[in-house]
Each structure stands twice: as C-alpha cells, then as structure tokens.
Amino acid sequence: METMEYDVAIVGAGPAGCVTALYAAKEGLKVAILEKDKEVGIPVLCGEGISKKVDQLGIIERGKWIENEVIGARIFSPNGTIVKLSSEKAGGETGYVIDREVFDKELARLAIKEGAELFLRCEATGLIRRDGEIVGVEAALSGERIGIEAKVIVGADGVESRVGKWAGINTTLKSKDIVSCFEYTLSGIECNKDYCDFFVGKTLAPGGYIWVFPKSEDVANIGIGILASYSKPGLAKELLDRFIEKHKEYKKGKPIRILTGAAPVSEPVESVKENILLVGDAARHTDPLTGGGIMHALIGGRIAGETIAKSLNEGDLGILQEYEEGWKREFGKKLKRNYMMKEIASGFDDKTFDMLADSVKDINFEEFSTLGLVKALVTKHPSLLMKLKPLIGIR
C-alpha cells in the first residue's frame, strides 16, 4: 500500500472541506483533500440559496457562481397569506441564488491556489491507527488502496459522514432530525425573479417547506424538504409533483435537472475528538430551522483551518478544542434557538401556520424583535402564545 504524508487530511471537497483546506494551507500546512466523486460540486445536493452576508466573510469574491440576486423572501401560509421578509431577516438563506457546481469549484480553486492537494475519486475507507492513536486515513484512489498519514484529520464528508463514526462520535441522525429533500431545476416557467418563495403547511410539506428559488425569469430551483419522521417511501417527490401540478406557472416548465438531498436538522455533535475535527454538515452545523448550511460551513471551515494551523505550528494538539469554542461563539446560540423553533414548528398544523402568518404579516421586519412578535400575537391570536412560549426569553 502506497503511503503519503501530510499535516492535514480532509475528507470531502464541499464548501466546509475546501475552506478548511484553504485556511490551513494558507498558514503553510501540507494539506490533502480526499473527494470520493470524480468532480467537485457534482452532484449538487442543495436548494442553492445563500445570504448576501457571504460577501462580508472575505472568503470568496463575487463571481459567476451568483445566478440571481433577490430583494427578499416571501413565505406563503397554507391559506395563501404572504409574509414578506427582506433578505437580511430571512434566516440567512436568501439573497443570492447560486450555482453550487461553480461555487464549489471556485472554493476548491482557492484551496489549491494556497497549496492544498486535491485527490478525486478518492474514497476514505477508514482511519489508520498506530499504538492507540489515529495517524491517518485509509482510502481507495480509483480503486487502488492508499494510506494518507496526517497529524489532523477533518471529516467534511457531509450529511452521510462516516469519519465521525470511525472516531467514535455518534453522528447517526434520528428521523426527527433529518429532512428528506427532492428538487427540480425547472426551465420554461414564470417566476418572480425578485423573491425566494417558501410555502409552508403540514399537508403541503410536513415538518418542512417547499421552496422556489429563481435563477432567472424562467428557471428556478424548486424543491421540497419534509421531516423524515413524517416521510413515506417517495413522499417528498409525490408532494412536490402535486404542488407543481397545482401551479400553472410552474406546471408548464420542464426539468433540466433532478436532485435528491438530505439536510441534518439536529443539534450539533461533538466536533473535536483527539486529532479529529468535523465541519459543515458532518458536524451537523446546518441551521435546523431552514436546512441551510453553506454559511456555517464557510465560517466553521475557516475557524477549523486556522485552529489546525495554530495547533500544529505550536505543536499542541490541545489547541484543537478552540475550534469548538470558535464556532459556538459564531453560531452556537443560533443553532440552539433554531433547533427549539424547529421542534415546535414541526408540530404546527395548517391552521397554526395561517394564524402565525396573519399575526406577523404587517410587522415591519426591518424593526423585527421578539417583543414585536409577542405584541402582534397577543393582539391577533393569543392562543398562539402558548405554543410559542418556550421561545420567549431566548434570543
């Protein structure tokens, strides 16, 4: 078996893996990225919406990966009540509609530019242990067994992550903590290019929502996510097809791409164990309320890359723990709050969604606050307060 030596071995060349690689390589580390597929960015497993806040991160510059810029989001309740949100308030998942293939390839290019090495068709198959310590990753490179020895190993291997399991971190998701997704890129439709649309309802998309993210006036990524605990075989596709059938502006479209997807909507797992780190979807950093994961993958990836560099440059693996403290500081509270919100909202029936939409439809979301929401509920639908009680006091 051929063996190669690196400082860091990263399993998975999605956004989290590539950004971790980028920042570790920038600090002079020798970095290998192992990607099981033959091409970065394919298959796309995503609704392709992202906040414009991505520009402020300073990780990736505006480019061809942006297909459309929207001014906000519209949430449609089951009876058709519309709640409009400016993109800053829409949970961080709208602003740009992007091409994930181009986006992921650009992040890989940036990592390579800093010196990271990318291995395609390279499937990690297990960890290499020596004297009780993890010293690398075993992999199959185009079917050929190889060993990648590394001081630190990063699991950036997505929702289906196995690196964590190998290291003894329980990453198995319960049915109530994973969303089953199906989506089309539909061409030849009519849509409002200015808004990302979300359709909620227990009948329409139990425990989740249907999205319409416009790429242009006549092309959109239209998809559905339903909570796995409400799922039956093929239900996600069935419900999305039913939705499209009912909307004549979408019905006339033809799919140019079909995709399935899975989004963790769980609490985060232990993200550092010995010399193993988990990032992005593998660390369950996805926003449990929206299922959006790209922003956290980028922010968490950068913290991971910088922490690994600090740890190895100072020769102290104990420093790796700072990664967990770092991402918790950045988005730990948000994950906690939105997990609670998801737990509550996934039980809502159609009537509750309608009452909620009716209560908030006239709030000016530029000045949105928890107190404002409570006031609106007290005035319009006080019975909702009981349902939302656990959230009050959380910020």
Next chain:
Amino acid sequence: MGKPKARVNPEKCLGCGGCVAICPKDAILLLTNGYASVDEEKCISCYLCVRYCPIGAIEGE
C-alpha cells in the same frame, strides 16, 4: 427467515446520502458511482431508510 433486508434500486437512487445518515447500524454506504448500497450482514430491517427515501428508491417492506 425474518423480514427482508432493505435493497437500494441503483437505477432509481440519486445518491443523496440521507439513508446513510439515518441508518442506526451503519449498514449503508454511498458508492463512488453515485448510489447507495446496503450491507445485508449489518441491516436489521428497520426500514428507516425505506421510509426516508425521497424518491422511493429503497425497497424492503
């Protein structure tokens, strides 16, 4: 005897990996050619993956 094991239909599967994440026995792998595969030795026929699949590409029950 016993209940049939979960089986992925490779003609249908689009390789999202949700079944891998939900499997309590780590019995499902996402292969490099883009579809999932069940290890029959490990499968306990709980069918969580069957119910999960957005396009009904896994059979069992």
